[in-house]
Every structure is written in C-alpha cells, then in structure tokens.
Amino acid sequence: MPKTYEEINKKIKNNEAVVLRADEFIELVDKKGLKEAAKEVDVVTTATFGPMCSSGLFINFGHSNPKIKSGGGEAYINEVPAYTGLAAVDLYIGATACQWNDPRNQIHPGKFAYGGAHVIEDLAKGKDVRLKVHAYGTDCYPRKELDTWINIKDLNEAILYNPRNCYQNYNAAVNLSKKTIYTYMGTLKPSGENITYSSAGQLSPLLKDPLYKTIGIGTRIWLAGAQGYISWYGTQHNPNAERNNKDIPTGGAGTLAVVGNLKEMDAEYLRGTSMQGYGATLTVGIGVPIPLLDEEVAKYAAIKDEDISAPIVDYGNDYPICKSSDLGHVTYAELKSGKIKFKGKEVQTSSLSSYNKALEIAEKLKQEIKQGKFLLSRPAQLFPSSDTDKTQKPLNYKEPKKEIFQ
Amino acid sequence: MRNKLVLKFPQSLLDKPIISTVVKRFDLDFNILHAQTKPEGLLILEISGTDENYNAAIKYLENLKVNMQPLSKDIIRDENKCTNCSACIPHCPTQSLFIEDRKTMKVGFDPEKCIACEACIPVCPYKAMSLKL
Ligand code: SF4
Numbered sequence: 001m002p003k004t005y006e007e008i009n010k011k012i013k014n015n016e017a018v019v020l021r022a023d024e025f026i027e028l029v030d031k032k033g034l035k036e037a038a039k040e041v042d043v044v045t046t047a048t049f050g051p052m053c054s055s056g057l058f059i060n061f062g063h064s065n066p067k068i069k070s071g072g073g074e075a076y077i078n079e080v081p082a083y084t085g086l087a088a089v090d091l092y093i094g095a096t097a098c099q100w101n102d103p104r105n106q107i108h109p110g111k112f113a114y115g116g117a118h119v120i121e122d123l124a125k126g127k128d129v130r131l132k133v134h135a136y137g138t139d140c141y142p143r144k145e146l147d148t149w150i151n152i153k154d155l156n157e158a159i160l161y162n163p164r165n166c167y168q169n170y171n172a173a174v175n176l177s178k179k180t181i182y183t184y185m186g187t188l189k190p191s192g193e194n195i196t197y198s199s200a201g202q203l204s205p206l207l208k209d210p211l212y213k214t215i216g217i218g219t220r221i222w223l224a225g226a227q228g229y230i231s232w233y234g235t236q237h238n239p240n241a242e243r244n245n246k247d248i249p250t251g252g253a254g255t256l257a258v259v260g261n262l263k264e265m266d267a268e269y270l271r272g273t274s275m276q277g278y279g280a281t282l283t284v285g286i287g288v289p290i291p292l293l294d295e296e297v298a299k300y301a302a303i304k305d306e307d308i309s310a311p312i313v314d315y316g317n318d319y320p321i322c323k324s325s326d327l328g329h330v331t332y333a334e335l336k337s338g339k340i341k342f343k344g345k346e347v348q349t350s351s352l353s354s355y356n357k358a359l360e361i362a363e364k365l366k367q368e369i370k371q372g373k374f375l376l377s378r379p380a381q382l383f384p385s386s387d388t389d390k391t392q393k394p395l396n397y398k399e400p401k402k403e404i405f406q
Numbered sequence: 407m408r409n410k411l412v413l414k415f416p417q418s419l420l421d422k423p424i425i426s427t428v429v430k431r432f433d434l435d436f437n438i439l440h441a442q443t444k445p446e447g448l449l450i451l452e453i454s455g456t457d458e459n460y461n462a463a464i465k466y467l468e469n470l471k472v473n474m475q476p477l478s479k480d481i482i483r484d485e486n487k488c489t490n491c492s493a494c495i496p497h498c499p500t501q502s503l504f505i506e507d508r509k510t511m512k513v514g515f516d517p518e519k520c521i522a523c524e525a526c527i528p529v530c531p532y533k534a535m536s537l538k539l
C-alpha cells in the first residue's frame with residue numbers, strides 16, 4: 001500500500017517511523033524481498049561526503065560607522081577575494097577562490113593550502129577571520145576602507161549556497177599519459193597505474209532516486225549537520241544522460257543546488273580541501289532522506305554498488321579536450337574492492353569522497369528522523385527528469401572579431 | 407638493539423646475497439619494510455638482535471660500502487583531519503595506509519610499516535599526514 005508524506009511524518013512525530021540507512025535497506029531487501037521490506041520501512045537515508053567545487057557562502061557583515069558600500073568594490077576574507085557585486089554589505093565567497101598572493105600553479109604542482117573553502121570552514125568553526133574592503137565611496141556610503149576581524153556569531157547572515165553538489169554519478173579517472181597529473185580526481189600516476197573515483201555509490205542520494213521521484217525543489221536535507229534545503233536542480237543537471245536497464249545513469253547526470261544556515265552547521269562536515277596542482281575546494285556532507293512512498297521508490301532505494309557503474313575516463317589525454325574515452329565501465333562494488341583489472345593488469349583504486357563519512361552522515365540523519373527531530377518535506381516541484389528535454393550543452397564557441405584585441 | 411635502517415647499495419652489490427649473509431652470520435632478526443632495485447638499490451629494514459651482533463653487522467656492511475642511515479623521521483596522521491577517503495592509499499609504497507574494513511571503508515594507518523617516504527603528505531587533500539619533527 002502506498003504511503004503519503006503526511007502518514008510518514010505522523011509516524012516520525014510519534015517516534016514510530018522505521019528508518020534504515022541505504023546500506024541496511026539493501027540487506028533487508030536481500031533478506032525479506034522488496035515487497036516486505038517496502039512495507040516495513042518508512043524512510044531510507046542516503047548521504048555523501050565529497051569535494052564539491054561549486055560551493056560558497058553568502059554573508060552580510062553588518063554596517064560599519066561610517067557606512068561602507070562593498071558593492072562594486074573589492075573585498076578579501078583572510079586574503080581570499082570575495083564577490084562584491086551585490087548590495088552594500090553582502091558578499092559571496094566561493095570555495096575555489098585562492099588567496100590573492102597564492103602562487104597557484106606557478107610552482108607546479110601548487111599546494112592551494114588556503115582558499116575560499118578554508119574561509120568557510122574557519123567561519124563554521126567559530127574562528128575570527130580578517131575582512132578587508134576597498135570601496136569607492138558615495139554620499140550615502142562615504143567610507144572607503146575597512147579592515148576588521150569578523151566572527152560568524154556577529155554576522156547577520158551566513159548562508160551556504162552551493163549551486164552544484166551531489167553529482168548523481170561520476171567518472172572513474174585514469175591517466176594514460178606518460179607523466180603524473182594533478183586533477184580534481186586526485187593525483188594520477190602515469191600509464192594507468194591507479195584509478196580514482198568520487199561517489200558514495202549505493203549510499204549516494206541521487207543514485208537511490210535515479211528519476212527524481214522524491215528528491216526535488218524544497219526537499220529538506222541534512223546539510224553539514226544543519227537542516228537545509230534543495231533550492232533548485234544543480235548546474236549541469238543532465239537527466240538525459242545515458243542510463244542502464246535499471247534507470248541508473250552510467251555517468252555524471254543529475255545534480256543538486258543546496259542552501260542552509262552556516263551558523264547551524266558542524267565544521268566536521270564542511271572541510272576546506274586542497275587538491276594538489278588543482279585548487280581549493282569544499283568537501284560537503286549531505287544527507288537526503290527518501291520516503292518509501294511505494295514499491296517503485298523502494299526498488300530504486302535498494303539499488304546496490306553492483307548495479308551502479310562509472311565510466312573510466314582518461315584524464316591524461318581525453319578529458320581536457322572533451323573526447324570520450326572508450327575504456328569501459330566499472331561498478332562501485334569493483335571500485336570499492338581496492339583493485340580492478342584494467343588493460344590486462346591489476347590497478348589500484350581509491351576514492352576522493354569518503355564512503356566512511358557518508359555512512360556516518362546517513363546514520364546521523366537516521367537517528368534524527370527516528371527521534372522525531374527531522375521531518376520530511378514534499379518537494380514544491382520535481383526536477384526535470386528523463387522525460388524532459390533538459391540536457392547539458394557544451395560551450396557554443398563564437399570566435400570574437402579580431403579588432404576587439406587590437 | 408632494535409633499529410630501522412635505510413640501506414643504499416651500490417650497483418655492484420645488487421646481485422650479492424648480503425642481507426641473508428648478515429642475518430645468518432650475526433644471528434639477527436629482520437623485517438623488510440621496503441625494497442627496490444631501481445633507480446638505486448634501496449632497502450629499509452627493521453633489525454633486531456643483541457648489541458654485540460648488531461654492531462658487528464653494521465661494521466660488516468660498512469666495509470662493503472653499503473650506505474646506512476637510521477630511519478629517524480616519523481610520519482603521523484591527524485585523526486581529526488582524516489576523512490577516511492582513501493586518496494592516499496595508491497601513493498603509499500608500503501601499504502602503511504590501507505582499508506581496514508571494506509564494509510565501512512575505514513582507512514587504517516600502520517606506523518610500524520611506514521618508511522617516511524612522505525608520498526602521502528601532498529596527496530592528502532585534508533592535510534592529515536605530516537612529518538613529526
Ligand atoms: S588521503 Fe588523507 S584524509 Fe584521505 S584517507 Fe588518506 S590520510 Fe585520510
């Protein structure tokens with residue numbers, strides 16, 4: 001019998017909801033069969049903890065006396081530039097921004113020891129950070145310079161807003177060139193010596209609801225320990241990516257845009273991350289509950305690592321020039337085993353995202369739901385799915401007229 | 407006496423059974439932590455035995471022109487920073503970093519096996535591995 005959001009929430013409020021982590025639900029389905037398991041369980045929790053470059057923070061730092069208009073000027077937090085193209089004292093600091101004096105890749109591979117992501121982590125930890133603003137001054141905002149320490153507890157707002165998180169599936173990266181390369185998929189040894197991946201597989205939110213039947217705009221989520229929301233589908237959301245016979249995308253597909261209050265977050269699940277030779281990024285912990293509304297939703301929630309595969313992509317030659325690598329697919333069960341057979345030899349595999357932390361998050365969300373602290377929300381609107389024409393397009397490159405540069 | 411040693415061999419000695427001779431002749435216990443022949447002969451050993459035998463073995467190796475240094479550096483993992491991602495594992499030549507349990511994918515660190523090669527330090531995105539000075 002199908003369940004409704006209202007029925008499930010009522011059970012949650014009465015501390016009666018049956019909640020399992022996705023990995024536990026898989027085991028239950030194996031033991032009791034889908035029908036029985038779908039009837040017994042109300043909510044399955046999913047989670048992921050991985051580097052997500054499209055992350056950032058809006059802050060409002062409050063008006064100084066005399067007033068300053070950072071909008072249209074320049075601002076730095078711990079020497080990392082923040083985006084000022086907003087109203088007087090609003091800023092956005094993106095995860096991948098580098099300190100203005102960071103040598104970046106001039107000394108290759110760059111360390112990217114401190115960037116926007118680290119500012120966000122420091123704020124979440126309650127550390128003081130240094131804000132510097134250079135403004136042009138106006139009649140109503142006469143001040144031109146501001147140099148001060150700010151702390152999250154003094155900010156009016158600190159809103160994490162990540163335009164693209166939680167990729168539905170992703171590549172497995174290999175390097176078939178002759179030299180070591182430094183990528184967002186980690187350090188890849190030459191000649192295909194190691195393979196990296198970055199998905200929680202059977203625990204990963206969008207892989208457990210591949211056609212976006214419950215995860216949509218307005219879904220309440222566990223965002224780094226706080227209750228946040230899915231604000232939209234994420235950038236590059238591509239529901240029409242290729243799918244296997246279980247409707248699971250066989251490469252990157254859907255994405256989420258998420259929002260939440262940094263003041264309520266736990267810095268343990270929001271980590272400034274330094275990818276050698278690549279840049280700074282933010283590792284974000286996200287948990288998404290899936291209400292088992294009917295057997296179909298339950299069937300998808302029971303998808304296993306064995307059923308999910310990632311395309312092997314050569315980052316040494318093909319990826320930089322948009323060439324698809326015809327190197328086959330590998331399942332997350334194989335990737336998680338630590339080694340796979342590739343081109344006739346045994347190759348070590350390792351992950352950038354942490355399955356271990358994802359498990360921890362799925363468990364935390366499960367406990368919060370069981371204790372009645374986390375209610376489910378029905379999406380205000382579902383995402384464009386594979387029955388729409390939404391795709392991801394490459395750049396339509398138009399050669400500028402030469403005289404522009406002369 | 408128990409010590410971790412880094413031994414570097416000249417090419418001319420690579421095909422000689424030096425270590426087994428040392429072990430037999432001086433009654434020592436040893437544990438190979440790391441071995442390579444290219445680009446140079448390199449062996450990292452943990453050797454234990456009586457002081458007398460140990461010192462005699464060192465003398466013998468010195469006479470053979472084997473370059474020896476104690477492995478004195480220590481690599482430590484900051485458990486609060488480590489996220490158990492596993493990014494470091496393929497870069498560790500001695501399996502000091504490894505998956506403890508495939509069900510939870512927890513990453514273990516065995517300092518006993520570590521040869522302080524420092525390969526894990528720059529590849530860890532969370533700066534969890536460092537050199538203890
Ligand atoms: S790369 Fe760093 S964070 Fe990841 S498992 Fe290794 S030590 Fe831990």
Ligand code: SF4
Binds near residue numbers: 497501523
């Ligand atoms: S220093 Fe790091 S990479 Fe090298 S052996 Fe020790 S743990 Fe492994």
